[in-house]
Amino acid sequence: MTNRKFMVGVDCKELIETAVGKRLPLTITTRQDKNWQVYKSNFIAIQSNRLYLAHPTPDMNDCHTEMATGQEIAVSFKKGYYKNLFVTRSISQDRFEIDSGVFMPVIVVMFPEQIERIQRRAYNRAEVPSNEIVDVTFERLEDDHIVDRKQWHGHLVDLSAGGLGVKINKDAAVDLNEGDQFKLTFVPMSGQDPIEINSRFRHATNTDDPNEAMLGFQIIGQEMDEIGRNVLRRIGRIVNLYQRQQNISKHPNLIRK
Numbered sequence: 001m002t003n004r005k006f007m008v009g010v011d012c013k014e015l016i017e018t019a020v021g022k023r024l025p026l027t028i029t030t031r032q033d034k035n036w037q038v039y040k041s042n043f044i045a046i047q048s049n050r051l052y053l054a055h056p057t058p059d060m061n062d063c064h065t066e067m068a069t070g071q072e073i074a075v076s077f078k079k080g081y082y083k084n085l086f087v088t089r090s091i092s093q094d095r096f097e098i099d100s101g102v103f104m105p106v107i108v109v110m111f112p113e114q115i116e117r118i119q120r121r122a123y124n125r126a127e128v129p130s131n132e133i134v135d136v137t138f139e140r141l142e143d144d145h146i147v148d149r150k151q152w153h154g155h156l157v158d159l160s161a162g163g164l165g166v167k168i169n170k171d172a173a174v175d176l177n178e179g180d181q182f183k184l185t186f187v188p189m190s191g192q193d194p195i196e197i198n199s200r201f202r203h204a205t206n207t208d209d210p211n212e213a214m215l216g217f218q219i220i221g222q223e224m225d226e227i228g229r230n231v232l233r234r235i236g237r238i239v240n241l242y243q244r245q246q247n248i249s250k251h252p253n254l255i256r257k
Contacts, residue, residue, distance in 0.1 A: 004233070007084075007115040015084065015115060016051065019043040019077060026077040028056050029223055032068060035142070035181060036198060036221040039067060043077070044096055044106055051088070051112075052096050055105035060179050060200075067107065069093060074223035075112075083120050083161075085223050086112035116229065122161040122236030129245040136166050136186040138217075141198065152176075156186055157214065159242065161235045163199070166215045173204045173213040184217065188238045195238075197222065197231060 007015050019026075020043040028039040039056030046052070053075075056067050067073075069090055076085050088110045095103040128134050134156035139149075152175075154168035164184070180201045187194045199217040207214050219235075222228035 005082075005117040007117065008113070012112065012115050015079065016043070016046065016111070019079065020046055020051075024077050024079065026053065026075055027059075028053075028067070029074040029076070029221060030067060030071055031221070031224075032071075036200070037067070038200075038218075038220060041107075044098070044104070046111070049111045050091065051109050052094075052106045053109060055093070055107060069107075072224070073109065074221075075109075076223055078120060081120055082117040083123060084115050084117050085229065086115045087224060088112050118161065118232060118236060122232070122239050124239065124243075125158040125160045125163075125165070126239040126242035127158045127246060128156050129242055131245075132189060134186050134188060136164075136184055138166075138182040138184045138199075141181045141183055154215065156188075159188070159235065160239055161219065161232045163202070163216060163218045166217065167207065167212050168215060170211055170213045173215065176201050176204065176215070178202065181220070182217070188235075189241065195231060195234065197235075 018024075023042050023044065026041050026043060028041055030037055030039075038059045040059055041056045042054040044052040044054055067090065069092055072087060072089050074085065074087050076083055078084070091108045091110060093105065093107050096106045097103050136154050136156050138152050138154075152168060152172055154166040157165040157167055159165075166184075178201060182199050182201060183196060184199050185194050185196050197219050198221045200220050202216045202218050204213045204215050219232075222232050
């Protein structure tokens with residue numbers, strides 16, 4: 001079992017105080033209308049057991065412009081060698097005086113009881129080793145349910161705890177729209193259990209093969225519960241294994257038969 005790193009008590013408070021002092025950027029993930037929504041914000045202030053965050057802005061045009069009050073949210077931010085995750089609940093929308101007579105719109109959330117830290121290298125893309133062929137199946141989601149039984153099939157190209165790249169037949173990519181949400185399933189290495197993740201389609205680009213397209217997916221919603229965070233930690237371990245295998249294959253003293 002991989003050791004997990006949590007910040008609690010004074011350590012948690014000091015980390016948040018540092019984030020507030022530097023007005024660090026953060027990402028908010030939540031669910032509205034049963035779909036995942038992602039927002040950008042910044043740390044602004046602490047008052048008692050309340051945390052003030054800059055009024056969130058959606059990271060895509062199809063996202064709700066207003067985040068509902070009273071819902072559970074996941075917050076992630078980078079600091080040092082770690083990506084920090086915590087789950088809290090929004091309390092209200094307000095205005096905060098950042099300077100004499102100068103106010104900015106904010107949301108108020110409960111101060112977290114603990115923060116989990118995941119090494120940032122888990123979020124660096126790692127290419128699938130050349131000796132591995134990883135099939136990926138994905139299905140479109142709406143309201144957290146599979147819309148129909150249509151499936152797309154491709155091959156995993158790279159992976160991180162933040163997203164992944166998949167190659168598919170170019171003709172199949174015409175049915176995909178930016179922002180669509182999918183359930184992706186793949187077995188990262190032979191002999192392992194499959195990984196299932198919720199993701200959002202971000203873009204399609206050309207490859208050297210005119211018959212193929214490279215799809216970019218963003219992993220979303222995994223921070224919200226323990227099961228999802230276990231998946232993120234597992235992906236982090238897979239990323240480390242992929243990187244090690246790539247380094248071994250490129251070693252100048254490697255003898256190839």
